[in-house]
Amino acid sequence: MLNLTHITKTFNPGTVNEKTALRDISLHLDRGDFVTVIGSNGAGKSTLMGAIAGDFLTDSGTVELDGRDVTLAPSHLRAKRMGRLFQDPARGTAPGMTIEENLTLAGGKGGWFSRTSKTDRSRFREILSQLDMGLEDRLRQPVGLLSGGQRQALALLMATMETPDLLLLDEHTAALDPQTAEKVLAVTRRVVEENRITTLMVTHNMTQALTLGTRTLMMDSGSIVLDIGGEERKTMTVEGLLAAFRANVGRGLDTDRILLRPEGE
Amino acid sequence: MLSLIQTALELGLIYALTVLALFLSYSMLDVCDLSTDGCFTLGAAAGAVVALSGHPLLALPAAMLAGMTSGLVTALLQTRLGIDSLLAGIIVNTGLYSVNIAVMAGASQVSLNRTDTLFTLARDLLKSTPLAGGHKLVVLAVLTALAVVLLTLFLNTRLGLAIRATGDNRDMVRASSIDPVFTVTVGLCLSGALTGLSGCLLAQYQRSAEINLGTGVLTVALASLLIGRVLARRGGILLRAAGAVAGAFLFRLIYALALQLDMPAYMLKLTSAVIVALTIAVPYLKKQYPLLLRANQGKGGKGTC
Numbered sequence: 375m376l377n378l379t380h381i382t383k384t385f386n387p388g389t390v391n392e393k394t395a396l397r398d399i400s401l402h403l404d405r406g407d408f409v410t411v412i413g414s415n416g417a418g419k420s421t422l423m424g425a426i427a428g429d430f431l432t433d434s435g436t437v438e439l440d441g442r443d444v445t446l447a448p449s450h451l452r453a454k455r456m457g458r459l460f461q462d463p464a465r466g467t468a469p470g471m472t473i474e475e476n477l478t479l480a481g482g483k484g485g486w487f488s489r490t491s492k493t494d495r496s497r498f499r500e501i502l503s504q505l506d507m508g509l510e511d512r513l514r515q516p517v518g519l520l521s522g523g524q525r526q527a528l529a530l531l532m533a534t535m536e537t538p539d540l541l542l543l544d545e546h547t548a549a550l551d552p553q554t555a556e557k558v559l560a561v562t563r564r565v566v567e568e569n570r571i572t573t574l575m576v577t578h579n580m581t582q583a584l585t586l587g588t589r590t591l592m593m594d595s596g597s598i599v600l601d602i603g604g605e606e607r608k609t610m611t612v613e614g615l616l617a618a619f620r621a622n623v624g625r626g627l628d629t630d631r632i633l634l635r636p637e638g639e
Numbered sequence: 640m641l642s643l644i645q646t647a648l649e650l651g652l653i654y655a656l657t658v659l660a661l662f663l664s665y666s667m668l669d670v671c672d673l674s675t676d677g678c679f680t681l682g683a684a685a686g687a688v689v690a691l692s693g694h695p696l697l698a699l700p701a702a703m704l705a706g707m708t709s710g711l712v713t714a715l716l717q718t719r720l721g722i723d724s725l726l727a728g729i730i731v732n733t734g735l736y737s738v739n740i741a742v743m744a745g746a747s748q749v750s751l752n753r754t755d756t757l758f759t760l761a762r763d764l765l766k767s768t769p770l771a772g773g774h775k776l777v778v779l780a781v782l783t784a785l786a787v788v789l790l791t792l793f794l795n796t797r798l799g800l801a802i803r804a805t806g807d808n809r810d811m812v813r814a815s816s817i818d819p820v821f822t823v824t825v826g827l828c829l830s831g832a833l834t835g836l837s838g839c840l841l842a843q844y845q846r847s848a849e850i851n852l853g854t855g856v857l858t859v860a861l862a863s864l865l866i867g868r869v870l871a872r873r874g875g876i877l878l879r880a881a882g883a884v885a886g887a888f889l890f891r892l893i894y895a896l897a898l899q900l901d902m903p904a905y906m907l908k909l910t911s912a913v914i915v916a917l918t919i920a921v922p923y924l925k926k927q928y929p930l931l932l933r934a935n936q937g938k939g940g941k942g943t944c
Binding site for chain 2: 450460465466468488489
């Protein structure tokens with residue numbers, strides 16, 4: 375499904391701010407994989423997402439999606455087949471437009487001059503009601519009036535309305551309060567499972583990284599230092615993960631921003 | 640007094656088209672298009688030339704096409720050549736000065752005194768009807784209403800929504816597989832067409848086009864747009880577009896009344912400049928007010944370190 379080969383990216387080359395964010399990253403995701411990514415600040419997690427989504431041109435390496443080389447494709451073209459959510463709930467939706475207008479734009483059905491039809495509206499109501507947030511009765515309200523959690527849930531619906539080949543989640547629950555985060559996560563899990571969407575999710579929560587999905591990657595200074603799946607992952611604990619990190623990298627993980635335990639404990 | 644209001648209404652309706660153009664570029668796309676002045680004159684010049692040598696009706700699409708071309712150039716400069724959007728507008732505006740004189744065959748003015756205009760055609764058409772005295776108003780009201788309705792319909796299509804989202808959240812436009820470069824280009828072309836049409840109507844209305852016709856139009860239209868925003872802050876696109884038109888009329892009315900109170904005509908541009916500055920500054924100052932208030936009460940220091 376997704377195939378990265380020898381991706382390298384250095385920002386501000388030749389200056390004092392030079393930073394190699396990705397070092398020779400190769401990664402393969404099979405259809406239906408749900409991969410979690412964890413790592414300390416500056417490990418390159420978000421840059422990896424950016425490289426896949428096409429925010430910038432990589433220095434070297436190729437990005438293949440479903441057998442097609444998309445290395446040089448601009449982000450809006452890749453978006454046809456990729457859904458993406460950011461940490462900031464504001465980035466996924468247009469605040470000045472209504473819920474209905476946002477969904478129409480994301481829905482992608484019809485040509486340039488198509489308008490929101492009754493069928494569209496009832497479809498919107500139906501998928502919104504699955505969120506259980508009462509948004510189905512607020513179609514005509516501007517998205518700017520919604521809470522962060524509601525906006526993020528809406529953004530998730532928008533990103534997955536046309537089932538994408540790949541879903542990129544960049545700490546999409548990190549800015550929400552624990553309760554809302556749990557709810558958005560539940561919706562994420564359901565949408566991903568129902569549609570069998572290949573998913574890459576960055577998280578700052580160790581437990582989440584191990585319990586969600588089918589495979590866990592750990593990144594450090596631009597490289598993937600741990601790749602755990604299958605039986606090994608089922609028995610892995612947070613302590614085990616930290617020990618494995620120490621063994622592979624030669625020092626302890628900087629855990630300032632990482633939650634070692636489930637939130638709320 | 641009645642004729643005063645009628646003239647204000649007529650001029651308001653003419654400038655309303657430029658206000659709608661800014662509604663599209665400034666409010667929707669969030670692009671401040673500084674080529675408006677030149678584009679307005681371009682529409683006037685192109686329209687006048689076509690009215691003179693062709694037909695006054697043909698002048699309308701000609702002016703719109705000219706304005707659209709100007710909008711396209713502004714858009715290409717900022718989307719394809721990496722020129723800052725404010726600078727792109729200024730560059731195009733400067734270039735248009737030469738273009739406008741060239742369009743008027745090297746002259747700085749084209750007179751329409753001896754040819755038919757849209758308004759003389761309407762006058763002849765409505766001669767023996769009850770609308771005879773208001774033929775100009777009828778023409779302008781129909782055209783502006785048409786522009787408002789078409790613009791509203793357009794802004795609710797998928798392309799229109801994409802243009803609105805471009806000013807709201809470009810990330811989200813890209814995420815919807817739409818290139819913001821495309822939406823900015825389409826938006827500025829349409830906005831240019833409206834501005835050109837507006838200039839063309841003014842030239843036919845006053846039966847002449849001249850090189851300085853557009854000077855300051857951007858500020859005047861921006862003032863009208865901001866007045867309209869106060870009138871219709873919330874609500875759907877139709878209401879907000881209608882608010883923009885009402886703002887244009889209100890601005891003209893205030894100006895006409897000020898003239899009655901012996902304000903010299905040359906004060907128009909200063910008035911509009913002050914209105915624009917104030918409307919943008921007031922919300923900002925409101926936010927600063929609590930700080931000033933507390934500093935003056937002397938609690939929590941004087942705001943100095």
